[in-house]
Amino acid sequence: MKLYDTKLAPNPRRVRIFLAEKGITVPTQEISIMGGEHKTDAYRKLSPMALVPALELDDGRVLTETVAICRYFEELHPAPALMGTDAFSKANVEMWQRRMEMELFLPIAMTFRHTHPAMAQLEEQIAAFGEVSRGRATRRIDILDADLGKTRYIAGDAFSIADITAMVAIDFGRSARIKVPETATNVQRWYAEVSARPSAAA
């Protein structure tokens, strides 16, 4: 088994943190996105849309998509559970993971892609969309502050993949000049806690 990884990109980090929480070690191969390694024919045979991460199994089958790769490890190594344990908690974690992905991570990624000078050569930038995305991300952080006034972790009492997605999104936000305001004390409290877990260094 081999994980195709990119140290500086947020999606591979989600997988690395997930594996660290599970205590699983997987051989990795670094793919340099700035060096264009993800767009080579060899890599596209593994990941047709040139996305990183990708997981190659020993029999040659390949999984792409961060959450699908996490799902595979969750099925193989259920403990500690990071995607729920029964029908409701599995659905609830999925709901929160998706909220954090679509409402926080994605607008932050869109802000970065459409406004950051370093992305100008890789992306057809539309600055106006970048700024709309910045507004969406900023408003979602405010809502997240209300959410985290009610629960310890994003999806409730237990740390889950939803926390990983949200923490990586918040860290990614720095690249897009999106910060958690000092007034968002619940997000600050949660972020300090999840960032202090050893897995956060992955």
Added chain:
Amino acid sequence: MKLYDTKLAPNPRRVRIFLAEKGITVPTQEISIMGGEHKTDAYRKLSPMALVPALELDDGRVLTETVAICRYFEELHPAPALMGTDAFSKANVEMWQRRMEMELFLPIAMTFRHTHPAMAQLEEQIAAFGEVSRGRATRRIDILDADLGKTRYIAGDAFSIADITAMVAIDFGRSARIKVPETATNVQRWYAEVSARPSAAA
């Protein structure tokens, strides 16, 4: 249990098709988006981001997010499986579902939102982003044609939630003037097959 539904929107249709494939009947309540019912305080208590669908359980707990709602029913009623049956197939279906969602459904939705006159009053439209999204969706249909040259269904030999997402995306494409070209014969063959299933009428 009650499903908050909107007949004309694509995401609730994904849940309806999923339930029809499972043979499950759930009481529904129609939420008129054009009538603004999703933005009322009463509905926001169920679905804070004003999204439809939402599933209210008998004990008052609520799930939002299409795929999370589907996950809940998949866990309660595993047969027929629409999200895989073992570690690899669950991850593989999730991978394809996400590909169809992020690479096809989302760009089609963005094209619709950012270019359709009917959305001008609901959305801060950025026409240039709509056209970039149109190009992404169109190119993904071409890639899907190559994908479906290798397999009967999107995720392999078995019909799955990935087919539901892709079929609903293709139908939604009409609202954005995105069509499957006649030359995409594999997509045409697949679309004819999945559209002929009784569930497609849901």
